[in-house]
Amino acid sequence: xxxxxxxxxxxxxxxxxxxxxxxxxxxxxxxxxxxxxxxxxxxxxxxxxxxxxxxxxxxxxxxxxxxxxxxxxxxxxxxxxxxxxxxxxxxxxxxxxxxxxxxxxxxxxxxxxxxxxxxxxxxxxxxxxxxxxxxxxxxxxxxxxxxxxxxxxxxxxxxxxxxxxxxxxxxxxxxxxxxxxxxxxxxxxxxxxxxxxxxxxxxxxxxxxxxxxxxx
Amino acid sequence: xxxxxxxxxxxxxxxxxxxxxxxxxxxxxxxxxxxxxxxxxxxxxxxxxxxxxxxxxxxxxxxxxxxxxxxxxxxxxxxxxxxxxxxxxxxxxxxxxxxxxxxxxxxxxxxxxxxxxxxxxxxxxxxxxxxxxxxxxxxxxxxxxxxxxxxxxxxxxxxxxxxxxxxxxxxxxxxxxxxxxxxxxxxxxxxxxxxxxxxxxxxxxxxxxxxxxxxxxxxxxxxxxxxxxxxxxxxxxxxxxxxxxxxxxx
Numbered sequence: 241x242x243x244x245x246x247x248x249x250x251x252x253x254x255x256x257x258x259x260x261x262x263x264x265x266x267x268x269x270x271x272x273x274x275x276x277x278x279x280x281x282x283x284x285x286x287x288x289x290x291x292x293x294x295x296x297x298x299x300x301x302x303x304x305x306x307x308x309x310x311x312x313x314x315x316x317x318x319x320x321x322x323x324x325x326x327x328x329x330x331x332x333x334x335x336x337x338x339x340x341x342x343x344x345x346x347x348x349x350x351x352x353x354x355x356x357x358x359x360x361x362x363x364x365x366x367x368x369x370x371x372x373x374x375x376x377x378x379x380x381x382x383x384x385x386x387x388x389x390x391x392x393x394x395x396x397x398x399x400x401x402x403x404x405x406x407x408x409x410x411x412x413x414x415x416x417x418x419x420x421x422x423x424x425x426x427x428x429x430x431x432x433x434x435x436x437x438x439x440x441x442x443x444x445x446x447x448x449x450x451x452x453x454x455x456x
Numbered sequence: 457x458x459x460x461x462x463x464x465x466x467x468x469x470x471x472x473x474x475x476x477x478x479x480x481x482x483x484x485x486x487x488x489x490x491x492x493x494x495x496x497x498x499x500x501x502x503x504x505x506x507x508x509x510x511x512x513x514x515x516x517x518x519x520x521x522x523x524x525x526x527x528x529x530x531x532x533x534x535x536x537x538x539x540x541x542x543x544x545x546x547x548x549x550x551x552x553x554x555x556x557x558x559x560x561x562x563x564x565x566x567x568x569x570x571x572x573x574x575x576x577x578x579x580x581x582x583x584x585x586x587x588x589x590x591x592x593x594x595x596x597x598x599x600x601x602x603x604x605x606x607x608x609x610x611x612x613x614x615x616x617x618x619x620x621x622x623x624x625x626x627x628x629x630x631x632x633x634x635x636x637x638x639x640x641x642x643x644x645x646x647x648x649x650x651x652x653x654x655x656x657x658x659x660x661x662x663x664x665x666x667x668x669x670x671x672x673x674x675x676x677x678x679x680x681x682x683x684x685x686x687x688x689x690x691x692x693x694x695x696x697x698x699x700x701x702x703x704x705x706x
Contacts, residue, residue: 265537265574266560268553291574292614318613319560327612336605336612339536340578340620347575360582360620363601363653396554408554408565409538411573441573 242402244450250425251277254390259287261346261417263393266291266319267298269410271394271427273453275299278392279306287311289346289388291339291413293320307331313386315339338366341383343416349385350419356383391421395442398428398452399435402444411441418446425449488681493633493662496679496706499524500660501590501631505531512536512581512621514591515559518631521590533566534586536577536617541569558617581617582624589625591618592632593656595646598693600656600668602630603648615651622652634661635690642666642673643692663687665704666695679704 251274254260260278264270278286279302288309294301301320303309311333317323326332337345344356357380361367371382393414395404404418404426418424424447431452488496494517502524505511512534513519522542525531533542535557542557543564557563565571580586595603602622605615622628635641642659659666664687665677673695678687680703 265558266556268537268556268560292616314614316614316616318616324612328609334612336614338615338619339574339617340582343574343578358582358620360623362623364619364650366619406571408552409535409556409571410554411538411571413574415573416575 241400242444242447242450244400244431244452247273247277247427247451248281250274250449250451251281251283253423253425254278254281254283254286256284257286258283258390259289259388261289261388261391261393261413261421262300263391263412263414263417264291264294264299265409265412266294268408269394269406269412269414270294270299271392271425272299274392274425274427274451275303278308279303282306282308284308285310287313287388289313289342289386289417291342292316293323296320296322304332311335313337313342315342341366342386343413345383345386346413346416346420348383349387350416353385355385357381358383386420388417388421389423391417391424393418393424393426393442395426395428397430397432397435397439398426398447398450399432399444401434402426402447402450403435403437403440404428404442404444404447405435405439406441415442418442423448425451427451427453429453488662494520496662496704497631497633497660500665500677500704501629502526504588504590504627504629504658505529506587508532509587510534510540510580510585512586512589512625514589514618516592517633518590518592519559521631532568534577534580535563536574536581536621538572538574538577539563539565539569540572540580541566543567543569578617578620582620584624584626586621586625588627588629589621590629590631591622593630593641593651594636595641595643595648596630596632596656596659597643597646598668598672598695599645600628600654601646602651602656603646604651606649608649618651622655627658628652628656629658629660630656631660634663634687640690640692644694663690667698672696674698675701677702677704679706681706 327334396407498520543566546562
Protein backbone atom coordinates (compact mmCIF):
# COMPACT_ATOMS: atom_id res chain seq x y z
CA UNK A 241 0.00 0.00 0.00
CA UNK A 242 1.28 3.44 -0.94
CA UNK A 243 1.27 6.29 1.49
CA UNK A 244 -1.58 8.65 0.81
CA UNK A 245 -0.59 12.02 2.23
CA UNK A 246 -1.64 15.65 2.11
CA UNK A 247 -0.10 17.98 -0.45
CA UNK A 248 1.37 19.94 2.44
CA UNK A 249 3.14 16.93 3.93
CA UNK A 250 4.34 15.64 0.58
CA UNK A 251 5.75 18.98 -0.53
CA UNK A 252 7.39 19.65 2.84
CA UNK A 253 9.80 16.82 1.95
CA UNK A 254 11.26 19.10 -0.73
CA UNK A 255 13.96 21.35 0.70
CA UNK A 256 15.67 24.41 -0.73
CA UNK A 257 18.19 23.65 -3.51
CA UNK A 258 16.39 20.46 -4.56
CA UNK A 259 16.16 19.30 -8.16
CA UNK A 260 12.57 18.62 -9.17
CA UNK A 261 10.85 17.34 -12.27
CA UNK A 262 7.32 18.46 -12.92
CA UNK A 263 5.02 16.73 -15.39
CA UNK A 264 2.53 18.34 -17.73
CA UNK A 265 2.38 19.78 -21.22
CA UNK A 266 1.34 23.38 -20.62
CA UNK A 267 -1.51 23.02 -18.09
CA UNK A 268 -2.61 19.63 -19.36
CA UNK A 269 -1.62 16.81 -17.01
CA UNK A 270 0.22 19.17 -14.68
CA UNK A 271 0.13 18.41 -10.93
CA UNK A 272 -1.29 21.84 -10.15
CA UNK A 273 -2.16 21.14 -6.52
CA UNK A 274 1.41 20.03 -5.74
CA UNK A 275 2.91 23.04 -7.49
CA UNK A 276 0.50 25.40 -5.71
CA UNK A 277 1.75 23.94 -2.44
CA UNK A 278 5.35 24.48 -3.51
CA UNK A 279 4.46 28.10 -4.17
CA UNK A 280 2.85 28.30 -0.72
CA UNK A 281 5.85 26.79 1.04
CA UNK A 282 8.21 29.16 -0.82
CA UNK A 283 10.85 26.49 -1.34
CA UNK A 284 13.86 28.26 -2.82
CA UNK A 285 16.74 27.78 -5.26
CA UNK A 286 15.09 24.95 -7.10
CA UNK A 287 16.40 23.33 -10.22
CA UNK A 288 13.31 22.62 -12.27
CA UNK A 289 13.07 20.12 -15.12
CA UNK A 290 9.90 20.44 -17.14
CA UNK A 291 8.56 20.53 -20.66
CA UNK A 292 7.66 24.22 -20.43
CA UNK A 293 6.86 26.96 -17.93
CA UNK A 294 3.18 27.24 -18.86
CA UNK A 295 1.76 30.73 -18.30
CA UNK A 296 2.63 33.30 -15.60
CA UNK A 297 -0.54 32.55 -13.61
CA UNK A 298 -0.50 28.75 -13.94
CA UNK A 299 1.23 25.97 -11.99
CA UNK A 300 4.94 25.81 -13.04
CA UNK A 301 4.74 29.36 -14.35
CA UNK A 302 4.06 30.66 -10.86
CA UNK A 303 7.27 29.11 -9.55
CA UNK A 304 9.14 31.19 -12.11
CA UNK A 305 7.21 34.37 -11.35
CA UNK A 306 7.87 33.83 -7.60
CA UNK A 307 11.58 33.41 -8.33
CA UNK A 308 11.80 30.05 -6.62
CA UNK A 309 13.72 28.54 -9.53
CA UNK A 310 17.42 29.22 -10.02
CA UNK A 311 17.91 26.82 -12.88
CA UNK A 312 15.45 25.63 -15.48
CA UNK A 313 15.87 22.77 -17.91
CA UNK A 314 13.01 22.84 -20.43
CA UNK A 315 12.12 22.55 -24.11
CA UNK A 316 9.83 25.53 -24.54
CA UNK A 317 9.44 28.78 -22.62
CA UNK A 318 7.59 30.91 -25.16
CA UNK A 319 4.23 30.84 -23.37
CA UNK A 320 5.59 32.53 -20.25
CA UNK A 321 7.17 35.92 -20.95
CA UNK A 322 8.52 36.08 -17.40
CA UNK A 323 10.80 33.11 -18.04
CA UNK A 324 12.31 34.87 -21.05
CA UNK A 325 12.68 38.09 -19.09
CA UNK A 326 14.49 36.40 -16.19
CA UNK A 327 16.68 34.53 -18.65
CA UNK A 328 17.66 37.76 -20.42
CA UNK A 329 18.36 39.59 -17.14
CA UNK A 330 20.49 36.71 -15.85
CA UNK A 331 18.25 35.99 -12.86
CA UNK A 332 17.38 32.55 -14.15
CA UNK A 333 19.75 30.03 -15.65
CA UNK A 334 17.92 28.40 -18.54
CA UNK A 335 19.05 25.33 -20.41
CA UNK A 336 16.89 24.74 -23.46
CA UNK A 337 16.80 21.12 -24.57
CA UNK A 338 14.93 19.74 -27.59
CA UNK A 339 11.77 18.08 -26.29
CA UNK A 340 12.58 14.62 -27.60
CA UNK A 341 16.09 14.84 -26.18
CA UNK A 342 14.80 15.99 -22.80
CA UNK A 343 12.49 12.99 -22.66
CA UNK A 344 15.22 10.54 -23.69
CA UNK A 345 17.67 11.98 -21.13
CA UNK A 346 15.07 11.40 -18.42
CA UNK A 347 14.24 7.97 -19.79
CA UNK A 348 17.94 7.05 -19.83
CA UNK A 349 18.16 7.86 -16.13
CA UNK A 350 15.01 5.91 -15.35
CA UNK A 351 15.98 2.87 -17.35
CA UNK A 352 19.58 2.73 -16.15
CA UNK A 353 21.33 3.73 -19.37
CA UNK A 354 24.50 5.80 -19.47
CA UNK A 355 23.00 8.19 -22.00
CA UNK A 356 21.55 8.23 -25.49
CA UNK A 357 22.68 9.00 -29.03
CA UNK A 358 20.33 11.28 -30.91
CA UNK A 359 20.41 12.86 -34.37
CA UNK A 360 18.41 15.81 -33.02
CA UNK A 361 20.47 18.99 -32.97
CA UNK A 362 23.30 17.80 -35.22
CA UNK A 363 24.71 20.85 -37.02
CA UNK A 364 23.09 23.26 -34.52
CA UNK A 365 24.22 24.95 -31.27
CA UNK A 366 22.89 21.93 -29.37
CA UNK A 367 25.92 20.01 -30.57
CA UNK A 368 28.34 22.49 -28.97
CA UNK A 369 30.65 21.02 -26.31
CA UNK A 370 29.05 17.60 -26.64
CA UNK A 371 30.53 14.34 -27.78
CA UNK A 372 29.37 13.12 -31.16
CA UNK A 373 29.58 9.69 -32.67
CA UNK A 374 29.05 8.18 -36.07
CA UNK A 375 26.94 5.07 -36.27
CA UNK A 376 26.71 3.41 -39.69
CA UNK A 377 27.74 6.66 -41.33
CA UNK A 378 25.20 8.85 -39.54
CA UNK A 379 26.18 11.44 -36.95
CA UNK A 380 24.64 11.43 -33.48
CA UNK A 381 25.01 13.59 -30.38
CA UNK A 382 25.67 11.91 -27.06
CA UNK A 383 23.29 13.12 -24.35
CA UNK A 384 23.70 12.25 -20.69
CA UNK A 385 21.00 10.90 -18.38
CA UNK A 386 18.97 13.38 -16.36
CA UNK A 387 17.43 12.60 -12.99
CA UNK A 388 16.02 14.53 -10.05
CA UNK A 389 15.50 14.37 -6.31
CA UNK A 390 11.74 14.61 -6.73
CA UNK A 391 9.24 14.09 -9.50
CA UNK A 392 5.84 15.75 -9.13
CA UNK A 393 3.47 14.07 -11.50
CA UNK A 394 -0.22 13.89 -12.31
CA UNK A 395 -2.48 10.85 -12.57
CA UNK A 396 -6.16 10.75 -13.45
CA UNK A 397 -6.93 7.63 -11.43
CA UNK A 398 -4.48 6.17 -8.95
CA UNK A 399 -5.07 3.07 -6.87
CA UNK A 400 -3.86 2.15 -3.41
CA UNK A 401 -0.97 0.24 -4.92
CA UNK A 402 0.28 3.35 -6.67
CA UNK A 403 -0.78 2.22 -10.14
CA UNK A 404 -1.63 5.19 -12.31
CA UNK A 405 -4.01 5.55 -15.24
CA UNK A 406 -4.67 8.49 -17.52
CA UNK A 407 -7.39 10.23 -19.44
CA UNK A 408 -6.80 12.12 -22.70
CA UNK A 409 -3.49 13.82 -23.36
CA UNK A 410 -2.55 14.08 -19.70
CA UNK A 411 0.19 11.44 -19.83
CA UNK A 412 2.86 13.50 -21.58
CA UNK A 413 6.08 13.63 -19.51
CA UNK A 414 4.49 12.24 -16.35
CA UNK A 415 5.22 8.64 -17.29
CA UNK A 416 8.93 9.04 -17.97
CA UNK A 417 9.48 11.35 -15.00
CA UNK A 418 8.01 8.73 -12.67
CA UNK A 419 11.02 6.53 -13.42
CA UNK A 420 13.82 9.04 -12.95
CA UNK A 421 13.55 10.64 -9.49
CA UNK A 422 14.52 9.52 -5.99
CA UNK A 423 11.05 10.33 -4.68
CA UNK A 424 7.94 10.36 -6.83
CA UNK A 425 4.78 12.14 -5.71
CA UNK A 426 1.65 11.66 -7.78
CA UNK A 427 -1.35 13.94 -7.62
CA UNK A 428 -4.49 11.94 -8.32
CA UNK A 429 -7.81 13.30 -9.53
CA UNK A 430 -9.31 10.20 -7.99
CA UNK A 431 -8.04 7.52 -5.62
CA UNK A 432 -9.53 4.07 -6.20
CA UNK A 433 -9.04 0.78 -4.39
CA UNK A 434 -7.68 -1.16 -7.29
CA UNK A 435 -7.38 -0.30 -11.01
CA UNK A 436 -8.05 -2.86 -13.69
CA UNK A 437 -4.49 -4.08 -14.49
CA UNK A 438 -5.27 -3.46 -18.19
CA UNK A 439 -5.74 0.23 -17.51
CA UNK A 440 -2.47 0.85 -15.72
CA UNK A 441 -0.02 3.16 -17.50
CA UNK A 442 2.55 3.67 -14.72
CA UNK A 443 3.20 0.59 -12.59
CA UNK A 444 2.84 1.29 -8.87
CA UNK A 445 6.43 0.45 -7.99
CA UNK A 446 7.59 3.83 -9.30
CA UNK A 447 5.32 5.80 -6.97
CA UNK A 448 6.23 6.82 -3.40
CA UNK A 449 3.42 9.12 -2.31
CA UNK A 450 -0.12 9.74 -3.46
CA UNK A 451 -1.85 13.08 -2.95
CA UNK A 452 -5.54 13.23 -3.77
CA UNK A 453 -6.88 16.41 -5.30
CA UNK A 454 -9.72 17.87 -3.32
CA UNK A 455 -8.48 16.42 -0.03
CA UNK A 456 -6.33 18.50 2.27
CA UNK B 457 19.32 31.66 -63.14
CA UNK B 458 18.30 29.16 -65.75
CA UNK B 459 17.58 31.28 -68.81
CA UNK B 460 15.67 28.66 -70.74
CA UNK B 461 13.26 28.26 -67.88
CA UNK B 462 12.82 31.99 -67.59
CA UNK B 463 11.99 32.18 -71.26
CA UNK B 464 9.49 29.38 -70.84
CA UNK B 465 7.89 31.34 -68.04
CA UNK B 466 7.72 34.51 -70.10
CA UNK B 467 6.09 32.58 -72.89
CA UNK B 468 3.57 31.06 -70.51
CA UNK B 469 2.82 34.42 -69.01
CA UNK B 470 2.20 35.81 -72.50
CA UNK B 471 -0.11 32.97 -73.34
CA UNK B 472 -2.10 33.32 -70.16
CA UNK B 473 -2.09 37.08 -70.35
CA UNK B 474 -0.82 37.53 -66.83
CA UNK B 475 1.99 39.90 -67.74
CA UNK B 476 -0.42 42.19 -69.52
CA UNK B 477 -3.11 42.01 -66.90
CA UNK B 478 -2.62 45.01 -64.61
CA UNK B 479 -4.79 43.57 -61.82
CA UNK B 480 -2.08 41.18 -60.77
CA UNK B 481 0.57 43.81 -60.48
CA UNK B 482 -1.63 46.31 -58.72
CA UNK B 483 -2.77 43.64 -56.27
CA UNK B 484 0.80 42.86 -55.54
CA UNK B 485 1.65 46.49 -54.91
CA UNK B 486 -1.26 46.91 -52.52
CA UNK B 487 -0.27 43.69 -50.85
CA UNK B 488 -2.27 40.59 -50.17
CA UNK B 489 -4.28 40.48 -46.96
CA UNK B 490 -2.91 38.31 -44.16
CA UNK B 491 -5.89 36.02 -44.50
CA UNK B 492 -5.36 35.57 -48.22
CA UNK B 493 -1.66 34.87 -47.70
CA UNK B 494 -2.50 32.22 -45.12
CA UNK B 495 -5.08 30.70 -47.40
CA UNK B 496 -2.76 30.50 -50.42
CA UNK B 497 0.01 28.89 -48.38
CA UNK B 498 -2.19 26.51 -46.38
CA UNK B 499 -4.12 25.40 -49.47
CA UNK B 500 -0.92 24.64 -51.34
CA UNK B 501 0.67 22.79 -48.42
CA UNK B 502 -2.38 20.54 -48.08
CA UNK B 503 -1.75 19.29 -51.63
CA UNK B 504 1.43 17.60 -50.48
CA UNK B 505 -0.45 14.96 -48.51
CA UNK B 506 -1.30 11.50 -49.76
CA UNK B 507 -4.17 9.30 -48.65
CA UNK B 508 -3.45 7.83 -45.22
CA UNK B 509 -0.49 10.08 -44.40
CA UNK B 510 0.36 10.79 -40.79
CA UNK B 511 1.11 14.49 -40.56
CA UNK B 512 2.36 16.75 -37.78
CA UNK B 513 1.51 20.43 -38.12
CA UNK B 514 3.41 23.25 -36.46
CA UNK B 515 1.75 26.00 -34.49
CA UNK B 516 0.34 29.10 -36.21
CA UNK B 517 -0.14 29.19 -39.96
CA UNK B 518 0.65 25.47 -40.44
CA UNK B 519 -2.32 24.55 -38.22
CA UNK B 520 -4.59 26.05 -40.90
CA UNK B 521 -3.39 23.46 -43.42
CA UNK B 522 -5.79 20.92 -41.87
CA UNK B 523 -8.72 23.02 -43.17
CA UNK B 524 -7.74 22.41 -46.80
CA UNK B 525 -7.42 18.64 -46.89
CA UNK B 526 -9.99 17.32 -49.39
CA UNK B 527 -13.00 15.84 -47.62
CA UNK B 528 -12.59 12.40 -49.16
CA UNK B 529 -8.94 12.14 -48.13
CA UNK B 530 -8.07 10.55 -44.81
CA UNK B 531 -5.12 12.25 -43.15
CA UNK B 532 -4.16 11.46 -39.56
CA UNK B 533 -2.87 14.45 -37.65
CA UNK B 534 -0.34 13.73 -34.92
CA UNK B 535 0.29 16.01 -31.98
CA UNK B 536 3.52 15.87 -29.98
CA UNK B 537 1.71 16.15 -26.66
CA UNK B 538 0.18 12.71 -27.09
CA UNK B 539 -2.61 12.47 -29.63
CA UNK B 540 -2.63 10.57 -32.91
CA UNK B 541 -5.84 11.61 -34.62
CA UNK B 542 -6.35 15.25 -33.75
CA UNK B 543 -10.00 16.08 -34.30
CA UNK B 544 -11.87 19.35 -34.50
CA UNK B 545 -11.85 22.03 -31.83
CA UNK B 546 -13.97 21.24 -28.80
CA UNK B 547 -17.35 22.83 -28.35
CA UNK B 548 -16.69 25.96 -26.27
CA UNK B 549 -19.67 25.26 -24.00
CA UNK B 550 -18.34 21.95 -22.83
CA UNK B 551 -14.54 22.06 -22.59
CA UNK B 552 -12.56 19.04 -21.44
CA UNK B 553 -9.16 20.39 -20.46
CA UNK B 554 -7.68 16.92 -20.45
CA UNK B 555 -7.45 16.82 -24.25
CA UNK B 556 -5.29 19.43 -25.95
CA UNK B 557 -3.14 19.86 -29.05
CA UNK B 558 0.48 20.99 -28.98
CA UNK B 559 -0.57 24.63 -29.06
CA UNK B 560 -2.67 24.20 -25.92
CA UNK B 561 -5.96 24.36 -27.85
CA UNK B 562 -8.79 22.13 -26.66
CA UNK B 563 -9.46 19.58 -29.36
CA UNK B 564 -11.41 16.40 -29.86
CA UNK B 565 -9.91 13.00 -30.48
CA UNK B 566 -10.90 11.97 -34.02
CA UNK B 567 -12.52 8.62 -34.84
CA UNK B 568 -9.72 6.04 -34.58
CA UNK B 569 -7.49 8.25 -32.44
CA UNK B 570 -5.22 7.17 -29.62
CA UNK B 571 -3.44 8.78 -26.69
CA UNK B 572 0.15 8.13 -25.60
CA UNK B 573 2.94 9.68 -23.61
CA UNK B 574 5.75 11.98 -24.73
CA UNK B 575 8.20 9.17 -25.18
CA UNK B 576 5.93 7.48 -27.71
CA UNK B 577 5.23 10.83 -29.34
CA UNK B 578 8.90 11.36 -30.04
CA UNK B 579 9.41 7.78 -31.10
CA UNK B 580 6.91 8.61 -33.83
CA UNK B 581 8.53 11.92 -34.66
CA UNK B 582 12.25 11.33 -34.41
CA UNK B 583 11.97 7.70 -35.42
CA UNK B 584 10.85 8.41 -38.96
CA UNK B 585 7.21 7.38 -38.56
CA UNK B 586 5.67 10.72 -39.54
CA UNK B 587 5.07 11.03 -43.27
CA UNK B 588 5.14 14.80 -43.46
CA UNK B 589 5.42 17.84 -41.29
CA UNK B 590 4.44 21.41 -42.09
CA UNK B 591 6.02 24.11 -40.00
CA UNK B 592 6.92 27.76 -40.05
CA UNK B 593 10.39 29.29 -39.95
CA UNK B 594 12.21 32.54 -39.31
CA UNK B 595 14.75 31.71 -42.02
CA UNK B 596 15.35 28.91 -44.51
CA UNK B 597 18.44 28.68 -46.65
CA UNK B 598 19.43 27.20 -49.98
CA UNK B 599 20.87 24.09 -48.29
CA UNK B 600 17.51 23.37 -46.68
CA UNK B 601 18.64 24.37 -43.20
CA UNK B 602 16.10 26.26 -41.15
CA UNK B 603 16.03 28.57 -38.14
CA UNK B 604 12.87 28.85 -36.09
CA UNK B 605 13.44 28.88 -32.34
CA UNK B 606 15.46 31.89 -31.28
CA UNK B 607 16.34 35.45 -32.21
CA UNK B 608 19.23 36.04 -29.81
CA UNK B 609 18.58 38.95 -27.48
CA UNK B 610 15.03 39.39 -28.76
CA UNK B 611 12.89 36.32 -28.63
CA UNK B 612 13.65 32.93 -27.13
CA UNK B 613 10.60 30.68 -27.23
CA UNK B 614 12.73 27.56 -27.26
CA UNK B 615 12.75 24.76 -29.79
CA UNK B 616 10.06 22.64 -28.18
CA UNK B 617 9.71 19.52 -30.32
CA UNK B 618 10.65 21.14 -33.62
CA UNK B 619 14.25 19.91 -33.77
CA UNK B 620 13.24 16.29 -33.29
CA UNK B 621 10.35 16.58 -35.70
CA UNK B 622 12.39 18.10 -38.51
CA UNK B 623 15.16 15.55 -38.11
CA UNK B 624 12.73 12.62 -38.14
CA UNK B 625 9.83 13.42 -40.47
CA UNK B 626 9.95 11.85 -43.93
CA UNK B 627 9.04 15.11 -45.63
CA UNK B 628 9.70 18.53 -44.16
CA UNK B 629 7.60 21.35 -45.58
CA UNK B 630 8.24 24.91 -44.50
CA UNK B 631 5.10 26.99 -44.95
CA UNK B 632 5.64 30.66 -44.29
CA UNK B 633 5.23 34.17 -45.62
CA UNK B 634 7.85 34.93 -48.24
CA UNK B 635 9.19 37.87 -46.26
CA UNK B 636 8.56 39.19 -42.78
CA UNK B 637 7.84 42.93 -42.63
CA UNK B 638 10.00 43.31 -45.72
CA UNK B 639 12.80 41.22 -44.26
CA UNK B 640 14.09 38.45 -46.45
CA UNK B 641 13.53 34.99 -44.98
CA UNK B 642 14.76 32.73 -47.76
CA UNK B 643 18.50 33.28 -47.56
CA UNK B 644 21.78 31.88 -48.85
CA UNK B 645 22.76 30.80 -45.37
CA UNK B 646 20.78 31.20 -42.15
CA UNK B 647 22.44 33.56 -39.72
CA UNK B 648 20.05 32.75 -36.88
CA UNK B 649 20.78 29.62 -34.79
CA UNK B 650 19.58 26.58 -36.71
CA UNK B 651 16.73 24.27 -35.84
CA UNK B 652 18.16 21.66 -38.17
CA UNK B 653 20.83 21.35 -40.81
CA UNK B 654 19.76 20.40 -44.34
CA UNK B 655 16.43 18.84 -43.48
CA UNK B 656 13.89 20.93 -45.44
CA UNK B 657 12.40 19.38 -48.60
CA UNK B 658 9.93 22.02 -49.73
CA UNK B 659 9.33 25.73 -49.11
CA UNK B 660 5.85 27.10 -49.72
CA UNK B 661 5.15 30.82 -49.58
CA UNK B 662 2.38 33.02 -50.95
CA UNK B 663 4.67 33.88 -53.87
CA UNK B 664 6.13 30.59 -54.96
CA UNK B 665 7.15 27.03 -54.18
CA UNK B 666 10.78 25.93 -53.92
CA UNK B 667 12.00 22.38 -53.86
CA UNK B 668 15.25 21.91 -51.98
CA UNK B 669 17.46 19.75 -54.19
CA UNK B 670 21.05 18.70 -53.68
CA UNK B 671 21.91 21.37 -56.24
CA UNK B 672 20.08 24.12 -54.36
CA UNK B 673 16.62 25.64 -54.63
CA UNK B 674 14.39 24.92 -57.60
CA UNK B 675 11.31 27.04 -58.14
CA UNK B 676 8.53 24.75 -59.29
CA UNK B 677 5.53 27.03 -58.93
CA UNK B 678 4.87 30.74 -58.99
CA UNK B 679 1.89 32.76 -57.89
CA UNK B 680 0.74 34.51 -61.11
CA UNK B 681 0.23 37.70 -59.11
CA UNK B 682 3.98 38.05 -58.85
CA UNK B 683 6.63 38.52 -61.49
CA UNK B 684 9.95 36.75 -61.52
CA UNK B 685 11.52 40.10 -60.62
CA UNK B 686 9.33 40.33 -57.51
CA UNK B 687 10.51 36.92 -56.40
CA UNK B 688 14.14 37.66 -57.10
CA UNK B 689 13.94 40.90 -55.13
CA UNK B 690 12.35 39.23 -52.15
CA UNK B 691 14.56 36.15 -52.07
CA UNK B 692 18.09 36.13 -50.70
CA UNK B 693 18.98 32.67 -51.96
CA UNK B 694 20.07 31.55 -55.41
CA UNK B 695 17.47 29.49 -57.16
CA UNK B 696 16.79 27.80 -60.46
CA UNK B 697 13.48 27.72 -62.25
CA UNK B 698 11.96 24.41 -63.21
CA UNK B 699 11.46 23.69 -66.90
CA UNK B 700 7.85 22.87 -66.24
CA UNK B 701 7.18 25.80 -63.92
CA UNK B 702 3.53 25.90 -62.91
CA UNK B 703 1.18 28.50 -61.53
CA UNK B 704 0.08 28.22 -57.94
CA UNK B 705 -3.64 28.01 -57.33
CA UNK B 706 -4.72 31.24 -55.66
